[in-house]
Amino acid sequence: MPKIVDHEKQKEKIAEAVWNVIHREGLEQCTVRKIAKEAGLSAGSLRHYFPNQSELLIYSMKLVTNRVKVRIENMRFTGTPAECIKQLLLQLLPADEERRLEMEAWFSFTAKSLSDPALRPLRKEMNEEIYSACKLAVETLSRSGAMPEMDAGEEIERLYALVDGLALHALLEPERITADKIDSVLTRQLNTLK
Structure with missing residues (x-):
């Protein structure tokens, strides 16, 4: 058989x-x-x-996106809006070995997309999803009344840059940007939005 x-x-x-x-x-x-x-x-x-390699990379990166989405869908959000937002954003950061592998693949894919036009639409889509998560975070805090008067657009960009920066530096300098440091920096940033 x-x-x-x-x-x-x-x-x-x-x-x-x-x-x-x-x-x-x-x-x-x-x-x-x-x-x-x-x-x-x-x-x-x-x-x-x-x-071809482009199809393989595209599938590999879609798998990263799907796994992040599944993790988020399976989360039970409890706590304050800021705590819930932090748990959501931590799914986008290399805070454990699984997410580190995903993030290494993501950054490699991003670099490759600069020279491979077939990869650019997916890179743009994935960046938009990360941006959307940051936008959701700021809008949620704003709606909850936890956020002081601030320029929401600027706060979204700042949070988006922070998430990307933490991810990159955690990969480049894991001994300095540990999971605890990621958590601490993210918590502090979200507390400035309260």
Whole structure:
């Protein structure tokens, strides 16, 4: 009897292999051969699922987005509006190993999108989702009455820059920008909006 293969699970396994190769060796070393080996497949099998690198990267990054969305959908938000917002924003930051792998893949993807036009629409979409989360945060705090009179547009941009900056620096300097530091800086910023 032939083996039944769950193609979606196989694609996820390949995408996770991409993240692992990026983590260990960087995007430039993310070759078909290395990804296939990491995923336990032949190069031909990998090409069956993803005929080119752009399609593989796009799928890998959509998987990051989907996992973040699932984590957020499964969260139980309790506490003050600021505490709930912080828990939401922490899902976008490398505060644990899973999110660190996702964030490394995201930044590698972002850099690659500068030279690969096929990746740009997804990069723009993902940036808009992060921006939307920051906008939701500021608007939620404003509606709750917890926010003093401020320029909401400026506060959204400031929070968006902070989230991106924390993510980047946590990847570049993990010994300095730890999960505790991310939490502390984010808490302090949200407290300025109260």
